[in-house]
Amino acid sequence: MSAQSFYANVPQHLVAVDCIILGFENGKLKLLIMQRKVDPMQGEWSLMGGFLQNEESVDEAAGRVLRQTTGLENIYMEQLACYGNVRRDTGARVISMAYYALIRITEHDHFLAQQYAAHWLELHQIPELIFDHRQMIADALKKLRENAHFHPIGFELLPEKFTLSQLRSLYEEIYQHELDKRNFRKKILSMNILEKLEEKDKTTSKKGAYLYRFDKQQYEELKRRGFVFEI
Template identity: 55%
Template sequence: MDYSYSEHKQCYVALDCIIFGFDRKDLKLLLIKRNFEPRKGDWSLMGGFLESDESLDEAASRILSSLTGLKDIYLEQLKGFGKVDRDPVARTISVAYYALINLNDHDKNLLPEFGAKWFPIDELPNLIFDHEEMVSLAKARLRHKASNQPVGFELLPDTFTLPELQQLYEAIYETSLDKRNFRRRILSMNVLEKTDKKQKKYSKKGAYLYKFDEDKYSEQKNKNGGTKMMFKPPKV
């Protein structure tokens, strides 16, 4: 027996990527200037349409790689957005993903090609359609993940100082944190490895560089029978 879906109207499936980066000071979001109507010239998330021969994850990775030149980065599906009138051109369902990248790793030469620019997370321009809602949900998800899993380290270089790590968490939660309490909490998790190198960019004495130890994290996780809270998030 032949089956057909021809009696059902078709709709488009889009992918939108919320791309977070960290420059050792500010949490930033990568946006592109839309070069076609509607809303030509306005700022938008990086997006594209699902091809018939790829999965949602594959499509999101393709779109992300085309803009940053990166592969195998932290990428997580956020939510589907399907309001009937969300796109004025055609009935379009968008599946949003968020990604975390180290700003020093991506191919900066690709950005002008797409009219792309990094914006501090607290200085975003107006965005098209429902993209502001997507960003808001992605920020909430990142904050939750950062308190329970070591996702924040995806935003850092391989080695970093404790002040840089604290600055990252302060950027994620958009609030200042007590230095002693933060260090005590992070070091007590036993997932950082202290190196014998120092960063002397900001002082003669310098600060020791650390790196995230994935094996230690896996060991702690298995020993605790699940994910242990990495960091107690502040109320924001």
């Protein structure tokens, strides 16, 4: 049997990528979702996604979706899981590879988001979603909490310059519980991976709070020596 004949007799399925795009703004984790423009379930809320093209890998497809919907490249993105229940999509047999991405909301292209009828919503504001997208979000948040505990990926969500209060608020959002202010400050500063700047953020008080910057080069050097990040 020729290869052509062999593959011709194998069931053909569609492969999609769905992206859980997370951002952090005003002390809250947010998710970028859109209102679906095509049937089935036109007008319903959906994750950002698309179908795998012939000449691209699934990673490349996810990167394309992120670029087309946010205008950003080279952002933190991780493959989450494969979702393949037979009847997960009411339109056809579609197998979806889900990815979660962390971006800085201030850096994404707002015009592109408008073109896709996309909106940033806080996690508690997320409405009913199509198919199994709600499960994808739950899985992504679980994975984010696991990874943030041992890897400094939280800095992907913050502006380049941030206060310790903003950093603590981010981790409180990720873990969904309060962190002791004094202990958090002591622990994060003891890691020696933050660069203290001479600038201050005075948006919340006249005295202001010092701004910091994540020193990725220092972190990589410490990691090479055996340092383990843990919050």
